[in-house]
Amino acid sequence: MKIQVINPNTTAAMTAKIGEAARAVAAPGTAIDAVQPSFGAPSIEGHHDDVWAAAGVAEQVRAGEAAGADAHVIACFGDPGLHAARELSRGPVIGVAEAAFHCASMLATGFSVVTTLTRTVVIAEHLVLHYGFERRCRGIHGTDIAVLELDDPASDAYARILASSREALIHDRSSAIVLGCAGMADLCRRLQGELGVPVIDGVAAGVKLAEGLVSLGLGTSKRGDYASPLPKVYAGLAAPYSPA
Amino acid sequence: MKIQVINPNTTAAMTAKIGEAARAVAAPGTAIDAVQPSFGAPSIEGHHDDVWAAAGVAEQVRAGEAAGADAHVIACFGDPGLHAARELSRGPVIGVAEAAFHCASMLATGFSVVTTLTRTVVIAEHLVLHYGFERRCRGIHGTDIAVLELDDPASDAYARILASSREALIHDRSSAIVLGCAGMADLCRRLQGELGVPVIDGVAAGVKLAEGLVSLGLGTSKRGDYASPLPKVYAGLAAPYSPA
Amino acid sequence: MKIQVINPNTTAAMTAKIGEAARAVAAPGTAIDAVQPSFGAPSIEGHHDDVWAAAGVAEQVRAGEAAGADAHVIACFGDPGLHAARELSRGPVIGVAEAAFHCASMLATGFSVVTTLTRTVVIAEHLVLHYGFERRCRGIHGTDIAVLELDDPASDAYARILASSREALIHDRSSAIVLGCAGMADLCRRLQGELGVPVIDGVAAGVKLAEGLVSLGLGTSKRGDYASPLPKVYAGLAAPYSPA
């Protein structure tokens, strides 16, 4: 099985890290293809970054379909371009926010999200409602750590995420933590060990959900709004992305 | 006052029609600047079209800001790129779906939406929830008229929209009709005359809401998630759209 | 265009102040008719005051209709008698709470309300739900300033409203402030200047929404529950208000 893991930003180091996180949990027969769009923002930290990330995800899903990917994981906590990606795909497409929410809600009656910039909290809130987790998600907490700071060994990012998680568990009366950034994938185990509750990284969760769905013979529904895009000729720089 | 009305698709005839609809309702001192992105789909009829439309809207809002627009109206019923546009704008940004919902809910306790392709109904449903109109909106009805068919004089589009509206009023026990496509702007008055209930076109509604907000000295909040995008260097074809 | 602005309480000084606030934002061709009921409470600070205000609003809408008003604004944050007023009116009827909520939600993903007596917070909560803004409105804060104290130059009302607004923005993670009393209309600009976020006064918002709807040829739906009241002979002191 081939799972395409798409880092929607254009930072190759982060693509590599996400690819590693995905491979670390993939089943023996699963090949992970970690990719990033040919265009867009180096990190996704707001609505505008997200819009270009969505287009970038669509570019990669299209390429992944052509290359025979069985499923796609969108490895940014805003799940940019999720619905468009599903129009383009026969196999399942999983966003990492969605994946983490689904998994957390099977392990705890309430969970909290610890994320990066406070300004992105609203994006997560919108997703929580969109997916139906508004009662399971008891709080979303910005740490004001920049996405790319997560890769800086000199940063105290881990300590701040740990502290924010501890506070969230108490304040929200939660029983699990969802990591609100694909760049936090490598902190998951260590946090879980220190916090003593399930800590869910969406990249890992997304890979396992994708594997599960594919192995069940399940793919994206092609009836209704996820049917393939109507064939059209796009204009300008979008021309290469015209649906056939 | 200068209001930029953005047709998120790339069909110039539709931009012209939307511009006319906007000018028809604009106040004496209001200049309407009807524009369209330099790239994207000729009509927005699904999630993938919508993703590129969002990027196109962002392009135009940015240009509009530079050119001194006081407000922006996004003239496609999916309100593509609304949140990103607000990050980019000091003045108000209004989506036409949102505009129509707000206006309809001040005129009737329940309204129905009549839209184009059935596959886009889900997009409207997502917006209804996102904006909080899930109790006011009593039904969304696809007519399976293609967006560009609305401009074809040989089409029976008007008759089908009228029939669908009549049925919706009865079936949904609604008291007003929202037209679910910016391309229906010119049908509004005639439908209202025949149906005997308020018929709301989002383009007209959006222009008046934008005028109202601007004249009150109100603009998009720059605190929180609508703060200007963080400065970044975007890669590839998105490079020209890097936030400064 | 003639817009009737109804102060639902019987304090003439407040009617004058509200009229001024309305005129300050009205378009050149708009005449503002600021009125108050012939009966009722000098200020609306609870459910019982509200009941009589609703009857008073109905009295005035009826008179306004007879006098050719094109629209009506109900200038008390509880929107008393809104639905009844719409039964009586062909043109739009806008409550100032409703107006402020609609406008705030186009400028920010979350807003907070700062109001007068804490006991009225529940009334605002009921409206928020009724209109569908329960996710956009992130908090309602009583200042325990009496309505009529707002006109007392010796009062520290402004300072307390400012402080409460500042606290609300942080505590609720909000990006805009809605002023929860028609008597606060004159504080709006100053607060906006000091807070650096949109501050919405419902009176001004209501006038612009009314102007916009009227200029679009839109009025209250006369189908369904907003149809004119059935003709009946009312008894006792309500007799003059019998629907014809």
Next chain:
Amino acid sequence: MKIQVINPNTTAAMTAKIGEAARAVAAPGTAIDAVQPSFGAPSIEGHHDDVWAAAGVAEQVRAGEAAGADAHVIACFGDPGLHAARELSRGPVIGVAEAAFHCASMLATGFSVVTTLTRTVVIAEHLVLHYGFERRCRGIHGTDIAVLELDDPASDAYARILASSREALIHDRSSAIVLGCAGMADLCRRLQGELGVPVIDGVAAGVKLAEGLVSLGLGTSKRGDYASPLPKVYAGLAAPYSPA
């Protein structure tokens, strides 16, 4: 114990019928005081009727308090003036719509409402949401029977209510019927016999709930928004109703 049952309309025959319905279910020690306002509409069939009914209910609750009533039942399905009445009362105040909803939801996982004019269905919908029964109430059905027609022996009202109830049980997959008008109180037993499901009349339900609460020493909370109205001098025809 003395329970004041308030018919919010001014039709004495209906007050008498409601009083009978209340007495038929009252406990041995309960005295029923069936009253009606000195002013208002002969039947409540819309928002405007409802506004005056609310004022009328407030008049009667005030009188009832003075006369030592232990509780109050508002016998109109729109529960007009409920919150104002509670401000005025130390004992419990129960609306018949509310009473019926509470009782129905203890007997069935889903119920349907059968009411009079279709134009009043929206009023019931607003109450259902306000009280939190939006998931238990599976449908509200107008029969277009005028309220006062219910007392006309020549009317086929009973047959139409029976037919509408039967259809509602099937269409809504409901298990109980709530009668949506205080004037239907006398039809309850017969309908229950023919339908084979619980049929709840709000007048009877309201009396028993009031008796129960009073006998438990429970009254309306005087903390918060149900505290007594602030003392004020009302103007005009409302002057006699000024809160002391």
Next chain:
Amino acid sequence: MKIQVINPNTTAAMTAKIGEAARAVAAPGTAIDAVQPSFGAPSIEGHHDDVWAAAGVAEQVRAGEAAGADAHVIACFGDPGLHAARELSRGPVIGVAEAAFHCASMLATGFSVVTTLTRTVVIAEHLVLHYGFERRCRGIHGTDIAVLELDDPASDAYARILASSREALIHDRSSAIVLGCAGMADLCRRLQGELGVPVIDGVAAGVKLAEGLVSLGLGTSKRGDYASPLPKVYAGLAAPYSPA
């Protein structure tokens, strides 16, 4: 009238206390039959205790039906086995959580729950949603008092419940308190005296609601999911509980 009050745990002292609380409020003609299951947990303080309590409640309802009970009250705040009990019963079945929520919401626009172990708060939250009180219930507060500690004269349970209630009224802006454990029934009056707001004990509330419904000739609907269980032969230790 005979009301069976079922203590779902197996602690006879608590059954006696609950029986006393029920008798203290029962109408003259009402006989209270306080019972407990023949099996299960000595106190219900979690999901697993609750599962066995549900089976125990079913056992007792069945026995109560055979013995001619007119109604049943389930005297544990988790309302264990409520829906199963209704399948088994012709008369009404009332859970004490449900009873308290219904009563509180007729006395106050917002109430808080003060309960025993914090780990049971989630159970109460689930019930609040299930019954539709998620907007009326403004907070649920664990005191970490063990259920059986409530009967220990040396415990400071009363003081802690009082303190928690006081804090809840302020923090939640609530106007009434619901006691979140059937074992708190005897504290109700004293708390109400000290707090000055309605304090609702579900056992008392449940008895009065049951009396009211029975006296109205209302019982559990036998249409739909509350129809009698389909006759089956159960296996193993459940065999004696096979539906006939």
Next chain:
Amino acid sequence: MKIQVINPNTTAAMTAKIGEAARAVAAPGTAIDAVQPSFGAPSIEGHHDDVWAAAGVAEQVRAGEAAGADAHVIACFGDPGLHAARELSRGPVIGVAEAAFHCASMLATGFSVVTTLTRTVVIAEHLVLHYGFERRCRGIHGTDIAVLELDDPASDAYARILASSREALIHDRSSAIVLGCAGMADLCRRLQGELGVPVIDGVAAGVKLAEGLVSLGLGTSKRGDYASPLPKVYAGLAAPYSPA
């Protein structure tokens, strides 16, 4: 990895069928242990059956924990005893209704459930709300096929399920079908082939979700309401199930 799949009813043939369905999708290294309680109902078709099934599930989870199960799947569409099972387990516990809902919502924006007896539809509705899928689940359809009829080769159950699914897709405007009974597991592939949309069987879905969570090192949170049951001595026939 060892996954315990618990058929909550006592029909050995159904346990075998469910075990087969589980094994058919299990990963190479996964051992499936298909079990059933030592007591309870031969099929779960109502609330009372469900109560005993919950106790039976708890019995088996406890045994499975002792025997080293890494995860547990509750193979009845009502997910009986789910929360109690999680108190008893370190590893994940997945209900098949929950599993199917999670998977369906990653493949389609709307799904319909086709289940057995109409009387069980309410149980599914309660779960849908409890888990947060009330917007994704567009309809639940009873076929009035008895659970055990699914195993009768002479039955026309398949044809009826197919017809009901087809109708549901159109009526609900859905894009996927969830099979509402663990006994339908073997029909899944065939239905998917004929319907052309994803058809989700909860048993298969539950096994893959369990595998995924276990392989990620994730288990049930032991903080909060899923902490191990407090040690207690249970009475009567429940004594063997006392938490240690």
